[in-house]
Amino acid sequence: MNPTIENMLQHVSVRDFTDQIITKEQKDALLAAALHGSSSEFVQAFSIIEITDKKLRNELSDITISSPHVKKADTFYIFVADLHRQATIIRNHEMSLEPLKNMEPMIVSIIDTAIAAQNMAVAAESMGLGICYIGSLRNNIAQVAKLLHLPDFTIPLFGMTVGVPETKNQLKPRMPKENHVATNTYNAENFNNLTVYDHAVKNYYLNRKTNPTDTSWTDKNLAIFREVHRPDVAEFLKKQGFSLQ
Numbered sequence: 001m002n003p004t005i006e007n008m009l010q011h012v013s014v015r016d017f018t019d020q021i022i023t024k025e026q027k028d029a030l031l032a033a034a035l036h037g038s039s040s041e042f043v044q045a046f047s048i049i050e051i052t053d054k055k056l057r058n059e060l061s062d063i064t065i066s067s068p069h070v071k072k073a074d075t076f077y078i079f080v081a082d083l084h085r086q087a088t089i090i091r092n093h094e095m096s097l098e099p100l101k102n103m104e105p106m107i108v109s110i111i112d113t114a115i116a117a118q119n120m121a122v123a124a125e126s127m128g129l130g131i132c133y134i135g136s137l138r139n140n141i142a143q144v145a146k147l148l149h150l151p152d153f154t155i156p157l158f159g160m161t162v163g164v165p166e167t168k169n170q171l172k173p174r175m176p177k178e179n180h181v182a183t184n185t186y187n188a189e190n191f192n193n194l195t196v197y198d199h200a201v202k203n204y205y206l207n208r209k210t211n212p213t214d215t216s217w218t219d220k221n222l223a224i225f226r227e228v229h230r231p232d233v234a235e236f237l238k239k240q241g242f243s244l245q
Ligand SMILES: Cc1cc2nc3c(=O)[nH]c(=O)nc-3n(C[C@H](O)[C@H](O)[C@H](O)COP(=O)(O)O)c2cc1C
Pocket: 011, 012, 013, 014, 015, 064, 066, 067, 132, 133, 134, 135, 136, 137, 158, 169, 171, 172
């Protein structure tokens, strides 16, 4: 085990930050890490927008509903899956936009964006900082796009709060390897055998210091997938120019 991996295994989302400021050097390092991720066909199809304006930050935090720490974290970035550069050069060369509208480039841009964000997360945690992804911006994805003046072929995927941790949650137990990893072929039997993991997660939620709850991983997933979440996202993607085909 090396220090990089040791840090990764200590990951917890941080939702409680001190007032300590993140320096310009730290921010530069975080952004450099994000920009150096792998990128499918080198398209680098993402943008990162730092939200420094207090009013804008508050409006975005209100959209999340569940994440008031967006207001308090020293730094807040929004990660945008972004094929607008490609759209611009295609338009400038009077080529067809059809290939860009397809699902495949959209998936590519989402993957590039997630890789950039996770690079930033690992870099931040290696510096003793805490992060939390903020997907609840998609509660009103169209409004986020409007507030940030996002052009076509862009998707505000999620935000990331970064700051110095005031308190940290206990580590959340991850699925054991048996539920996640196979060799040569998908192993439905092992992957769906969640009894041991449900027990571990129940134990975690019952015994955690803040907001103890009686729930298992299976219970949580049943609750999540009981109804369609954010049904407006597909409509928004179409408005941004994607065909979803
Ligand atoms: C794409 C993404 C979006 C997330 N959105 C939110 C969010 O809106 N608010 C929040 O408090 N946590 C959010 N999280 C954090 C997850 O809840 C957290 O990673 C998960 O519960 C596991 O806990 P841990 O990160 O502490 O191990 C998000 C995580 C990811 C990867």
